[in-house]
Amino acid sequence: MTHRTRYFLIGSALIVVLGVGTGLVALNGALPGLSATDDSELAYVPGDSTALAYADVRTIMSSEFRQKLRQVLPTGDEKDRIHQEIGVDLEHDIDVVVAGFTGSDPTNGSAVVLVRGRFNDARIETTAVQHGAKVEEYRGKRLLSWNHGAGGVEPTEGHAMAAGLSGPPVVAFLEPGLLALGPSASVRRAIDTAAAKTDITKNAELMKLVNEVRGGANAWVVGRFEEFTKSANLPDEVKAHLPAVQFLAVSAHVNGGLSGTILAQTRDDQAAQDLKAVVSGALAAGRLLAGQDQRATTVLNALQVGGTNKTVTLGFAVPSEVLDVLSDIARGQMHGAPERKQRPR
Amino acid sequence: MTNAPRSAPGFLYAALRVFDLSLGDMLWSRRTVFMALVVGMPVLIAFVARSLVALGAPIMQNTAMTGPLIFGLMIWAFFVRFSVPVLGVFYGTSLMADEVEDKTITYLFTRPIPRGAVLVGKYLAYLVCTVCVVLPAVVIIWLLIVPLKGSLGASVIDLAKDLGVLALGLAVYGAVFALIGAALKRPLLVGLIFVFGWETLAMVLPGNLKRFTVAYYLQGLVPHAMPSDSPLSLMQQIFQDTPGLAQSLISMAIIEVVCLWLAARTVARREYVLEQ
Numbered sequence: 001m002t003h004r005t006r007y008f009l010i011g012s013a014l015i016v017v018l019g020v021g022t023g024l025v026a027l028n029g030a031l032p033g034l035s036a037t038d039d040s041e042l043a044y045v046p047g048d049s050t051a052l053a054y055a056d057v058r059t060i061m062s063s064e065f066r067q068k069l070r071q072v073l074p075t076g077d078e079k080d081r082i083h084q085e086i087g088v089d090l091e092h093d094i095d096v097v098v099a100g101f102t103g104s105d106p107t108n109g110s111a112v113v114l115v116r117g118r119f120n121d122a123r124i125e126t127t128a129v130q131h132g133a134k135v136e137e138y139r140g141k142r143l144l145s146w147n148h149g150a151g152g153v154e155p156t157e158g159h160a161m162a163a164g165l166s167g168p169p170v171v172a173f174l175e176p177g178l179l180a181l182g183p184s185a186s187v188r189r190a191i192d193t194a195a196a197k198t199d200i201t202k203n204a205e206l207m208k209l210v211n212e213v214r215g216g217a218n219a220w221v222v223g224r225f226e227e228f229t230k231s232a233n234l235p236d237e238v239k240a241h242l243p244a245v246q247f248l249a250v251s252a253h254v255n256g257g258l259s260g261t262i263l264a265q266t267r268d269d270q271a272a273q274d275l276k277a278v279v280s281g282a283l284a285a286g287r288l289l290a291g292q293d294q295r296a297t298t299v300l301n302a303l304q305v306g307g308t309n310k311t312v313t314l315g316f317a318v319p320s321e322v323l324d325v326l327s328d329i330a331r332g333q334m335h336g337a338p339e340r341k342q343r344p345r
Numbered sequence: 346m347t348n349a350p351r352s353a354p355g356f357l358y359a360a361l362r363v364f365d366l367s368l369g370d371m372l373w374s375r376r377t378v379f380m381a382l383v384v385g386m387p388v389l390i391a392f393v394a395r396s397l398v399a400l401g402a403p404i405m406q407n408t409a410m411t412g413p414l415i416f417g418l419m420i421w422a423f424f425v426r427f428s429v430p431v432l433g434v435f436y437g438t439s440l441m442a443d444e445v446e447d448k449t450i451t452y453l454f455t456r457p458i459p460r461g462a463v464l465v466g467k468y469l470a471y472l473v474c475t476v477c478v479v480l481p482a483v484v485i486i487w488l489l490i491v492p493l494k495g496s497l498g499a500s501v502i503d504l505a506k507d508l509g510v511l512a513l514g515l516a517v518y519g520a521v522f523a524l525i526g527a528a529l530k531r532p533l534l535v536g537l538i539f540v541f542g543w544e545t546l547a548m549v550l551p552g553n554l555k556r557f558t559v560a561y562y563l564q565g566l567v568p569h570a571m572p573s574d575s576p577l578s579l580m581q582q583i584f585q586d587t588p589g590l591a592q593s594l595i596s597m598a599i600i601e602v603v604c605l606w607l608a609a610r611t612v613a614r615r616e617y618v619l620e621q
Contacts, residue, residue, distance in 0.1 A: 005369045012477035016508065019484030023501025212499040253411075253494055261411065273587055304414055309568065309590075315414055 027211075041114045044174060044190040045100030045200040051223025052200060052210060053099040057117075059218045060254045061091050088124065093117045100200060101223065102186070112182040112190045114174070121173055128171065139191050144171040145184060209247050212311075213263060217251035224248075225264070244271040259317040269309045276312045280305045356465075359458035363466025364473075371467075371474045376439070380432060380475065384482040387423040391489040398493055412495030413503070416487055417568075420507050424483065425567055429514040430540040430560070432475050437522025438532035440467045445617055454617075461609030468523050468605065475515045480508050506568045514563045517597045520604035521559060527611040559600060565593040 045052060088094070094117035101111045125144060129135065133144040146169050170187045172180040174194075180187045193199050201207055206222060213220045225245040244267040252260030266272040283303060290296035304315035354362070371377070394415075441464060444450035453463050487504050491497055525539070526532040547554040548561065555561040565588040588596070 001365055002369050005372055008372060009473070009477055012481045015481035016484050019481075019488055020501065020505060020508075022488070023497045023504055026496065026498030027501050211496070214496075259411075259494075269590065277587075306414055306417060315411065 041096065041098040041116060041178065042201050043194045043197075043199045044114055044180060045098065045112065046102055046189055046193045047198045047200055047202045049100040049102050049200050049203070049206070051101040051221065052206060053097075053101075053221040054214065054219065055097045056095070056218035057097055058095045088117075088119060093119060100190075102189075110183060110186060112180055112186040114190070115179045115181065116177055117179075118177060119179060121176075124171070133171075138172070138188055139195060141191055142173045143184075143187065146170070206247075209249050209263070209265060213249045213251040213261070217253050217260065219254065220249065220251035222247065222249040244268070245275070259315070262314045262316070263307075264312045266310050266312070272307060272310045272312050276305060276307055279312065279314060354458055356459050356462050359462035360466040360469065362458070363453070363463050364469040365466075367467045367470035368473060371436075371470050372477075376435060377474070377478070379435065380478055383428050383431060384478055387419050388482050388485050388489075391419070391486040395489040395493070412491040412493035413500045414495075415493070416490045416495075416500070417503075419486060419490065420483070420511075421567065424479070424507075424511055425514065425564060426560075428479060429511060429563070430518050430544070432479070433515060433518025433522050434533065434536035434540055436471045436475060437468075437519045438526035438536045440464060440471060440523050441527050441612060441617075442532055450617055460613040464523060464527060464609050464612045465605065468519060468608075471519050471523075472516055475519070476512050479511055479515065483507060483511060503568045506566070510563065510566045510568075513566070513597060514559070517559050517563070517601045517604075520601045520608065524604040524608040524611065527608045527615065559597070562588055562593040562596045562600075566590065 042052075094115055096116040098114040098116075099111060100114075121142075125135065125142070128144045128146075133146050136143050136145055168184050170180075170182065170184045172187045172191065174180050174191070180190050182190075209222045210220075213222060225248045245264045246267055247263075247265040249263040249265075250260065251263070252258055264272075264275060266275060283300060283305060286300050287297065290300055302317040304313075306313040306315065441450070444453060454460060484504070487500070487507075488497070491500050491504075521539075522532070522536050525535055529535050544558045544560045547558050548564075
């Protein structure tokens with residue numbers, strides 16, 4: 001073997017080893033910038049959570065998509081009310097929102113929402129106290145508890161249960177710029193979790209999926225499929241016919257438009273193949289039936305089926321042009337309605 | 346000084362000696378230029394796409410396509426369906442045909458080594474040569490494309506599977522076409538008809554015909570979704586019947602061993618007549 005040949009073989013092997021090595025390092029999270037989030041908020045999400053959601057609010061709020069959406073959808077007064085009452089501007093002060101769900105068992109706490117941003121803690125506390133909140137401390141963290149309800153009205157157990165809450169609502173100042181919101185039991189459990197270091201990052205099964213979906217997405221939710229079906233109140237007959245899906249994940253990237261992926265992880269390869277075959281077959285049949293219908297073809301072409309052994313993915317996209325069309329329709333309706341009244345028939 | 350007769354080398358040693366001799370010739374031949382073109386095209390496309398994104402071109406906006414999805418489509422379109430079978434045809438059919446054409450097969454056959462070892466050694470050289478060109482190209486494409494709205498970490502397992510599948514595909518297609526090259530007079534034409542005629546047709550027809558192709562088992566191992574970029578792909582998806590992992594691996598191993606053994610046997614028994 002000549003030197004030239006030997007060098008070629010070594011160079012070739014080196015490229016493969018370096019490439020795969022880079023991927024493995026990224027897989028272990030050792031390459032900064034390759035993950036969409038850091039894990040500081042996750043330290044407060046209990047390890048036995050069944051679902052986890054994340055939204056990069058700052059990016060989404062400043063996206064072109066959001067600006068166009070705002071033209072289409074009417075804005076509520078709720079945002080302004082919150083801004084006036086507790087001094088939090090939802091659009092500009094919040095960077096990231098993370099939510100952890102610990103299933104439907106209220107004794108475990110149902111959900112905790114962690115909000116990272118720029119907050120005036122003193123103003124929030126003052127305003128909350130004016131609205132009937134009680135200040136207390138739990139493991140060195142300040143908690144605002146609405147134990148007596150707004151205006152001094154005691155919330156009944158029925159109210160809390162109906163709202164799916166395990167205890168009265170609480171806001172906790174966890175760290176500078178990090179708030180926790182949720183039922184009392186959930187927020188206290190979040191504080192316990194951080195102290196005991198038994199957070200969601202120790203849940204390897206869920207985190208594997210989280211690491212898969214969060215690259216490149218600025219909003220995602222990952223959870224056990226049974227939790228989704230429980231909350232969806234599907235009939236038992238439908239549940240029985242659902243394929244053996246263990247986890248479901250939805251990730252979205254919001255920028256000029258909205259694109260994302262729905263990912264289902266099944267119990268075994270066969271279930272994934274069956275599910276993929278159903279989805280692919282439906283899309284292929286849809287394309288054949290769509291024929292010359294340009295709109296149907298565009299919609300179907302925006303859907304891409306993929307997946308590995310136990311996972312099935314469906315990519316989707318809502319281009320900004322769709323919002324332009326919606327915007328035009330909305331404008332047309334707004335301007336068209338009075339004209340129709342005046343127009344004699 | 347003694348003149349003790351030297352024993353003939355064993356099959357494996359002989360095959361490795363032929364491999365050592367053939368690898369350099371194969372790697373620095375004109376055929377490698379063709380291979381570089383076939384494999385270099387997707388690398389160039391990936392580089393252009395990445396450069397455009399880096400320069401701010403909005404090619405990844407308003408689309409459901411992510412880097413990993415694009416990478417999956419490239420693996421299907423450029424490698425699984427094209428490069429691997431084509432390289433298998435061009436290299437596999439020429440393993441013995443080149444020696445016959447150049448009239449150098451006599452020199453190999455007059456050496457005290459088993460004839461079958463010549464084919465096996467040249468087959469190993471083909472495998473190393475193609476794997477060393479194709480796999481780095483795939484890794485470069487992966488590094489360029491996957492970070493576009495995707496994560497390297499999340500798709501490294503798929504990359505490892507892709508590399509394994511492509512290496513296996515090159516090995517099996519190479520063995521099949523080595524047999525065709527050893528047994529038939531016009532192996533290149535037969536090989537091209539096999540890849541672009543028989544395999545394409547059998548894969549879209551319902552029934553069990555597809556089980557007599559390599560593509561059926563190879564495509565069953567690809568970790569990415571099959572693209573629906575043509576009517577044939579759509580038909581293939583409708584009649585999709587994907588073999589399991591074990592079935593694919595066992596079937597490909599059987600095809601590989603049987604074809605290589607038959608090819609070596611054919612070379613050992615066939616009488617090559619050199620045209621004057």
